[in-house]
Amino acid sequence: MSERESMEYDVVVVGGGPAGLATAIRLKQLAQEKNQEISVCVLEKGSEIGAHILSGAVMDPQALTELIPDWKERGAPLNTPVTEDKFLFLSPSGAKQTPEWLLPECFKNHGNYIISLGQVARWLAEQAEALEVEIFPGFAATEVLYGDEGQVIGVATGDMGVGRDGQPTEHHQPGMALLAKYTVFAEGARGQLGRELIAHYKLDQGRDPQSYGIGIKELWEIEPSKSKPGLVIHTAGWPLDADTYGGSFLYHMENNQVAVGMVVGLDYANPWLSPFEEFQRYKTHPAIKPTFEGGKRIAYGARAITAGGLLSLPKLTFPGGVLVGCEAGFLNASRIKGSHAAIKSGMMAAQAAFDAIAANRSQDELTAYPASFEQSWLHTELNKARNFKQWFKKGRTVATIMTGVEQWLLRGNIPWTIHRTKADHECLKPAAECVRIEYPKPDGKITFDRLSSVFISNTNHEENQPIHLTLKDQSVPVKLNLATYAGPEQRYCPAGVYEYVKDETGNDRLQINAQNCVHCKTCDIKDPSQNIVWVAPQGGEGPVYTGM
Numbered sequence: 090m091s092e093r094e095s096m097e098y099d100v101v102v103v104g105g106g107p108a109g110l111a112t113a114i115r116l117k118q119l120a121q122e123k124n125q126e127i128s129v130c131v132l133e134k135g136s137e138i139g140a141h142i143l144s145g146a147v148m149d150p151q152a153l154t155e156l157i158p159d160w161k162e163r164g165a166p167l168n169t170p171v172t173e174d175k176f177l178f179l180s181p182s183g184a185k186q187t188p189e190w191l192l193p194e195c196f197k198n199h200g201n202y203i204i205s206l207g208q209v210a211r212w213l214a215e216q217a218e219a220l221e222v223e224i225f226p227g228f229a230a231t232e233v234l235y236g237d238e239g240q241v242i243g244v245a246t247g248d249m250g251v252g253r254d255g256q257p258t259e260h261h262q263p264g265m266a267l268l269a270k271y272t273v274f275a276e277g278a279r280g281q282l283g284r285e286l287i288a289h290y291k292l293d294q295g296r297d298p299q300s301y302g303i304g305i306k307e308l309w310e311i312e313p314s315k316s317k318p319g320l321v322i323h324t325a326g327w328p329l330d331a332d333t334y335g336g337s338f339l340y341h342m343e344n345n346q347v348a349v350g351m352v353v354g355l356d357y358a359n360p361w362l363s364p365f366e367e368f369q370r371y372k373t374h375p376a377i378k379p380t381f382e383g384g385k386r387i388a389y390g391a392r393a394i395t396a397g398g399l400l401s402l403p404k405l406t407f408p409g410g411v412l413v414g415c416e417a418g419f420l421n422a423s424r425i426k427g428s429h430a431a432i433k434s435g436m437m438a439a440q441a442a443f444d445a446i447a448a449n450r451s452q453d454e455l456t457a458y459p460a461s462f463e464q465s466w467l468h469t470e471l472n473k474a475r476n477f478k479q480w481f482k483k484g485r486t487v488a489t490i491m492t493g494v495e496q497w498l499l500r501g502n503i504p505w506t507i508h509r510t511k512a513d514h515e516c517l518k519p520a521a522e523c524v525r526i527e528y529p530k531p532d533g534k535i536t537f538d539r540l541s542s543v544f545i546s547n548t549n550h551e552e553n554q555p556i557h558l559t560l561k562d563q564s565v566p567v568k569l570n571l572a573t574y575a576g577p578e579q580r581y582c583p584a585g586v587y588e589y590v591k592d593e594t595g596n597d598r599l600q601i602n603a604q605n606c607v608h609c610k611t612c613d614i615k616d617p618s619q620n621i622v623w624v625a626p627q628g629g630e631g632p633v634y635t636g637m
Contacts, residue, residue, distance in 0.1 A: 093245065095266035098128045098223075099446050101243055102273045103230045103282060105133030106142055107206070107428045108414025109275030110213040111156055111435030112442075117220035119443040127446060129222045130267065131214075132246065134229035136629040138214040139207035141277075141608055143306060143392040143637045144428060145338050145350060146206045147171060147198050147321060151466075152432035157216060165212050167202040169343050172319030174198050177376060179326040184376035193496030195423040195474060198321050203340045203348070205636050206428055227629035233282050233289075234266060240452045241409030243268035244282065249627050253553050270451035271442045272410040275435065278395040279610040281624055283416040292403035292412070298512040299418060300397035300478050302335070303611045305368045305583050306350035307542075308388035308636050315380055316345040323425070324377075325485065328370040333357045334481040334488075335364075337371050338425065339380065346387075346636070347380060352394065352425070354481065355513040355581075355615050359523040363580035364611075365391075366528040369536040373529075381535050389542040390637050391583040391609040396422040396478055399471040400508060405459045409452040411438045419467065423474035423496065430467055437461045473501030479509055517617050520575035539585035543605050547633040548584070550604040550626055557626035558586065558603050558612065565620040566599035574617055581615050583607065607632045 100116055102109040113129045120127040135141035150167060153160055160167070176187040176196055187196075214224055231247035244267055250260035274283050278301060287293050320341040329335045334354030341347055351371055353364040372381060395401075395418035402419070405412050413419075413434040420427030441458035445451070462468055476495060480488040495503050531537045550557075560566070570576055571589055576599075578587035584605045592598050608631045613623035 093263040093266055095268055097268045098130050099270050100127065100129045100273060100442055101267045101269035102129065102131045102275055103244055104275035104277060104280070104416070105131050105135070105138045105214060105224060105226065106210055106275060106277055106414060106431065107213060108416070108431035108435040109273065110210060110217050111152070111432040112273050112275065112413060112439045113217045113222040114156060114213065114220060115436045115439035116443055117217070117222055119439065121220070123447065125447065127443065131217065131222060131224045132228050132230050132244070132267065133224065133226040134625050134628055135226060135631065136633055137226045138224065139210040140226075140633045141631055142207040142210045143304070143390040143634055144206035145304070145306070145340065145348060145425060146204050146428060147201050147340060147426065148204045148206070148209070149201050149426055149429040152429040152436065156432055156436055163216070166208040167204055169203040169318050171198040171201050171203060171321050173321065175320070175322045177322065177324045179324050179374055179376065181327050182375060184324075184374070191497065193493060194500075195421075195496050196323065203319065203321065203342050207634050207637050209428070228265070229625035229628040230282060231264070231625050233285060234268070236409070236452065239408065241272050241407065242452060243272055247625060247627060251555060253555060255555055258553070270446055271455065273413055273435075273438055273442070274410060274416050275413045276416050278393045278415045279613055279623070280416045283412055286407060286410070286412070287403050290404070290407040292407065296403055297397060297400040297509040299395060299401045300509060301355045301513055301614045302352040302394050302396045303355055303364050303391060303581070303583065303609060304350055304352045304394050305365055305391045306348060306389070306637060307386050309347045309349060309381060309384045309386050311345055311347050311380060311384035313345050317341045318343050325489070327374065328367050329353065331485045333362065334478065337368075339377065354396070354478070355393070355611065356482070356511070356516045358516050358518045359526065360517050360520050360574040360577040361523055361526045361580065363526070363528065365539060365583040366580075369531060370528065372535050378535060386537065387545070388634065388636055389545050390632055390634050391607050391611070393610040393614055394427065395420055397509070398422055398478060399475040400479070400506070405462070406454045406456060408454055411441070411455055411458055413438050419471070421471055421474050423477040423492070430471075433465065433467045434462070437465065473503070476503060476505070476507045479507040482509070513614055514617050514619055517574055517577060519573050539583065540605075543584045543607065546607050548605065548607055548631060549633070550606065550630045552604060554627055556601055556603045557624050558601050558606065559622045559624060561620050561622065565618055567597050569618055570616070571597055578612055578616065578621070581611050583609060583611065587612070
């Protein structure tokens, strides 16, 4: 294969989400303030900024205000302030609303905005480009580059035009090496390079195992008479059982649109459970269904979220680079919010990198970044919520009571710490020990199947390329996953990527429909033997989300 070319920057940022863009913007702002030059580039694997961004989302504007104080005047797409909060506990046929005075602060959204995070990312990219940040969408960073002393010296993008057989086609273009004094990793939850770096530098040593959820979301256009812009509804309970962490959201946006979704903790035990089907069932609840009757579903997507919080946060620095945003796990699961934390973490990393470069340093550890985090309002916020996810391992009733005690009664001044001991992939029980869950067929009006859902995610992958969902051992899916866990990848994948089929001899084999993949990373997280490894396909491929 051809020799790859290289480009040099002061800082290379991997990932064009809120954390990566905030890092780039803050670096350029500091350079302007100090009248210095700094070269910054952002690599984004999606075909455009925002194409792979998916979030609920209610946004706390605190960090954005610190980054760009005049965001309102600049036209940031925060157009729908929250006007009302409702928290419902659902039973199969009823709904109980928590009185407002009993709601802990973490569930109150006064001063926050219902947004499309993809649109916010696109707007942040415009601000970054105005500051002369170089943004390269459609380029997936697929390799960490290490120096002679084990430090990170940059990243390389994947080759384009490689065939299914791994050989270059006539359209082959070698990847590019991007070298930097410091490299910022902002790939989002379970990033390919972040996963490698955490293992390589043992960044999770002494931390609780990371915990994830899968968020599945639809965007609907509803009847104008049902639209209540600013209304935020969260639910717990049905359809999930009392031992499964999760809940739903329903946000009324502008233009008669509603964002609806469900988060299911990937530490669930029953391999028969399907987060996608649970979400479809949720929409049939008598307290929820009327919102969608007469409406039209216009978008669909799914994405894993990093939800372990402060106790699972890895070490943030290593020689030559840092982790920011959901790559590290700054999301506050108790508030169901991560974008403000992503922006704040990016700003702190930018300050540390800028100061180091100004002092003629490069490729060392930016210890000022974790030090500033420990002194920040973000650390205070995450510390208050440090036990939130852990309580749910003791069941929903205990978790609800203890969240009330910690957040409402003690106001986050918690004298105890609860630790997790198991990673999500270790939590599945054998199928024979669990109750089989039978899901109703979709009606095509309120509930839908996976393939029609993937269709409206605008997902596309070139067929003649190496499959980006790789197996360490080809025999494991049938020998272990199918035999012991009844093939759970058929159910935890929200895009119909995995199915067991009979080969010509009548034996089972796992078929991987990689072209359906929406890059949620659930398989990489939940596979019981960690045999499935998600890697980035050719740059620009995957979903193209518009209003998500």
